Amino acid sequence: MLIHQRNVLPILLVLYLLMSFDGVQGEIKLSKLEELSLEKQLKLLNKPAVKTIKTTWGDTYDCVDFYKQPAFDHPLLKNHNFHPEMKPTLSTIKQTPSNSTIDISRTWIEKNGCPSGTVPIRRVTKDDLIRQRRMPSREDFIFEAPLDDTNIILEERGVNTRAIVKTPDDSRNKFAGAGMVASLWNPSVEGAQNSACRLKIQKGPDSMQAGWRVDPTLYGDNKTRLFIHFQAGDRQCFDILCPGFVLINSEIVLNIAHENVALQGAPHNREITLYIVRDLTNGNWWLLYGENQDKVGFWPRDLFTSLQNDFVENVEWGGVTYTPPNSSNPPMGSGFFPEFPDPSRYAYCRGLVLLNDKGETINAEKTLIFLDNQSLYKVLDRPYYGTGKFPHYVFYGGPNVPKEKLM
Helix, strand or coil: CHHHHHHHHHHHHHHHHHHHHCCCCCCCCCCHHHHHHHHHHHHHHCCCEEEEEECCCCCEEEEEEHHHCHHHHCHHHCCCCCCCCCCCCCCCCCCCCCCCECCCCCCCCCCCCCCCCEEEEECCCHHHHHHHHCCCCCCCCCCCCCCCCHHHHHHHCCEEEEEEEECCCCCCCCECEEEEEEECCCCCCCCCCEEEEEEEEEECCEEEEEEEEECHHHHCCCCEEEEEEEEECCEEEECCCCCCCEECCCCCCCCCEECCCCCCCCCCCCEEEEEEEECCCCCCEEEEECCCCEEEEEECHHHCCCCCCCCECEEEEEEEEEECCCCCECCECCCCCCCCCCCCCCEEEEEEEEECCCCCEEECCCCEEEECCCCCCEEEEECCCCCCCCCCEEEEEECCECHHHHC
């Protein structure tokens, strides 16, 4: 009888964790301590709302007083002097125009949106927190295991896989930011898989990202959403799930669900334009959106160590996926290998630009292709494929590969 109990209890525990991880609909039994912990976290994340807006895709956004947003719960930001009228001191960023960029400041607004002096914050639910607590640590990417034995990695802990182009490794690199125009797709993911396109800037243990991602564990659905992520030393999180990113704009929302995405073979793709740039006056790192370079918000310099008083050393553009243990790998981008340059068929990032240490916009040249697994995804790097001053395109992607084919 004792042996039987020893076998059954671990199985029941695993089943409970799996149910919690998948966000199964219905009542999930939690201990009193877990309930109290979740309620405390919800209170910290969901600040009092001046106004509440329900979006067409089902999310609820609270218009929160600028000074009460979660960013200021960070111990390093307690005595800040930030205000809702802040603007960065930046040089004019030159860019490649887009005819299909989505205006996210107007796709969600209902009854004039959030009032001036407030910022829109997606309301977090208890189910969100339960899913996210079971979410494996995926950022930043760590590859201790050999990449030529994919099956072993998948069985042990799941794996992150990149298909990107990057700046050459050089400690003398000094970039004040970077930007891109990215086509929007909706790769079909299942369970704990995710698939994303992102711009990432980094120096040492500090990094910032922006792009789109499909991530049921993070968001509770399979929609293509705008996301951000930062890592400061050993502290990291998506969007504003931990204190750090300071929202400024009362119209542009993080986590917006893009329902109109690119379709293979369509003559015009849907795109988003994103920049992460350093304010050369005070060192804060700003997220800019769209052709008008709208100011979404910023990561204060005080969050970081390597990037507090210095410039970016490494920049990446392209796709990334997460494959959970014992699972097939998810599709990336359009779900097809890019066989030749064709913006109507394959996912891409274009208009790849860097900002030098003077804040001047320069074309991203001499980039290197980086693939964690060459059999799963592909990259085509075309620095002069497009027209204009910043013609750089990178095409990336690949299909779903069943687990049995990975073995």
